[in-house]
Amino acid sequence: MSDTDARSPSLRPTRQRRAITDALAAAADFQSAQEIHDSVRQGGDKVGLATVYRTLQAMADAGDVDVRHNPAGEATYRRCSSSHHHHLVCRSCGRTVEITGSAVERWAHAIADEHGFSEVSHTVELVGLCAECAARAARA
Known part of the structure; x- marks a missing residue:
């Protein structure tokens, strides 16, 4: 396809x-x-x-x-990849980077285990300033 x-x-x-x-x-x-x-x-x-x-x-x-x-x-x-992922989003311009990694997965499962939860799913979105927006803000 x-x-x-x-x-x-x-x-x-x-x-x-x-x-x-x-x-x-x-x-x-x-x-x-x-x-x-x-x-x-x-x-x-x-x-x-x-x-x-x-x-x-x-x-x-x-x-x-x-x-x-x-x-x-x-x-x-x-349209993103079909695999499990998260997003890093610029709060100023909306630029988005798809991120993958097991650190978030390990953390989510550890928290779930700590509180006795199972079959846990999650959505993670990290929001910050991209390099261009941060530089523009520093000049202002």
Whole structure:
């Protein structure tokens, strides 16, 4: 399956879904439904905003995109790797880095064990300033 195809076999590869998937693949960081809609329309595809929202929700439900909420509470979407990972997000510009590592996993399991929990899942998002935003803040 190519990067521009929906990962989930249950999601039919419609023209609209391909356009939305292409827009997500072209974006480096998390994008709102409105930003994805704008990108799709700028690419020449006619897709309604409601279709973008429904498609993004279906892709999120299928595990084809990650969803995070920006500081204003708006859902944003990004195609990420299919393996378990976390995000490091710049609180200023929104730049996002996918991180993997066993330290978080070990910590989560140790805390769960300490309190007698099992079958624990987790979501970790680290928020800070990227190098460019930190330099810009230092100059201000």
